[in-house]
Amino acid sequence: MPDAMDAVQADVQARIDDALARHRLSVPARREGLSHCEVLDCGEEIEDARRRLGARRCTDCQREADIRAGQFAPGRGR
Ligand SMILES: [Zn+2]
Incomplete structure:
Protein backbone atom coordinates (compact mmCIF):
# COMPACT_ATOMS: atom_id res chain seq x y z
CA MET A 1 0.00 0.00 0.00
CA PRO A 2 2.48 2.60 -1.12
CA ASP A 3 -0.21 5.28 -1.53
CA ALA A 4 -1.42 4.96 2.04
CA MET A 5 2.14 5.12 3.31
CA ASP A 6 2.79 8.24 1.28
CA ALA A 7 -0.29 9.87 2.77
CA VAL A 8 0.88 9.08 6.28
CA GLN A 9 4.35 10.33 5.46
CA ALA A 10 2.97 13.56 4.01
CA ASP A 11 0.81 14.04 7.08
CA VAL A 12 3.74 13.51 9.41
CA GLN A 13 5.89 15.87 7.37
CA ALA A 14 3.17 18.52 7.47
CA ARG A 15 3.02 18.23 11.24
CA ILE A 16 6.79 18.54 11.50
CA ASP A 17 6.82 21.58 9.21
CA ASP A 18 4.07 23.16 11.28
CA ALA A 19 5.86 22.49 14.54
CA LEU A 20 9.11 23.83 13.15
CA ALA A 21 7.46 26.98 11.85
CA ARG A 22 5.91 27.63 15.25
CA HIS A 23 9.18 26.87 16.98
CA ARG A 24 11.04 29.36 14.79
CA LEU A 25 8.51 32.07 15.62
CA SER A 26 9.02 31.49 19.33
CA VAL A 27 12.80 31.75 19.06
CA PRO A 28 14.21 35.27 18.94
CA ALA A 29 16.18 36.14 15.83
CA GLU A 44 28.20 31.96 37.81
CA GLU A 45 24.62 32.85 36.89
CA ILE A 46 24.30 35.32 34.04
CA GLU A 47 21.74 38.12 34.44
CA ASP A 48 18.75 38.07 32.10
CA ALA A 49 19.70 41.38 30.51
CA ARG A 50 23.15 40.15 29.53
CA ARG A 51 21.87 36.72 28.52
CA ASP A 60 34.06 38.72 35.72
CA CYS A 61 34.98 36.07 33.17
CA GLN A 62 33.98 38.31 30.27
CA ARG A 63 36.24 41.07 31.58
CA GLU A 64 39.08 38.61 32.00
CA ALA A 65 38.53 37.30 28.48
CA ASP A 66 38.47 40.87 27.16
CA ILE A 67 41.73 41.66 28.93
CA ARG A 68 43.32 38.50 27.57
CA ALA A 69 42.04 39.24 24.07
CA GLY A 70 43.49 42.72 24.39
CA GLN A 71 46.87 41.35 25.45
CA PHE A 72 47.09 38.87 22.64
CA ALA A 73 45.54 40.93 19.86
CA PRO A 74 48.36 42.02 17.56
CA GLY A 75 48.93 45.73 17.16
CA ARG A 76 46.62 46.69 20.00
CA GLY A 77 47.72 49.17 22.64
CA ARG A 78 51.00 49.97 20.94
ZN1 LIG B 1 32.29 33.28 35.07
Missing part, protein backbone atom coordinates in the same frame (compact mmCIF):
# COMPACT_ATOMS: atom_id res chain seq x y z
CA ARG A 30 19.26 36.76 17.90
CA ARG A 31 20.52 33.74 19.77
CA GLU A 32 20.31 34.01 23.50
CA GLY A 33 23.33 33.47 25.64
CA LEU A 34 23.73 30.96 28.43
CA SER A 35 21.95 30.88 31.77
CA HIS A 36 25.25 30.21 33.50
CA CYS A 37 28.84 31.18 32.80
CA GLU A 38 30.46 28.89 30.23
CA VAL A 39 33.75 28.89 32.14
CA LEU A 40 33.84 25.43 33.67
CA ASP A 41 35.24 26.28 37.10
CA CYS A 42 32.99 29.34 37.40
CA GLY A 43 29.37 28.55 36.57
CA ARG A 52 19.41 38.31 26.10
CA LEU A 53 22.34 40.08 24.49
CA GLY A 54 23.94 36.68 23.90
CA ALA A 55 26.35 36.70 26.83
CA ARG A 56 28.00 33.36 27.49
CA ARG A 57 30.14 34.38 30.45
CA CYS A 58 29.55 36.20 33.72
CA THR A 59 30.83 39.76 33.96
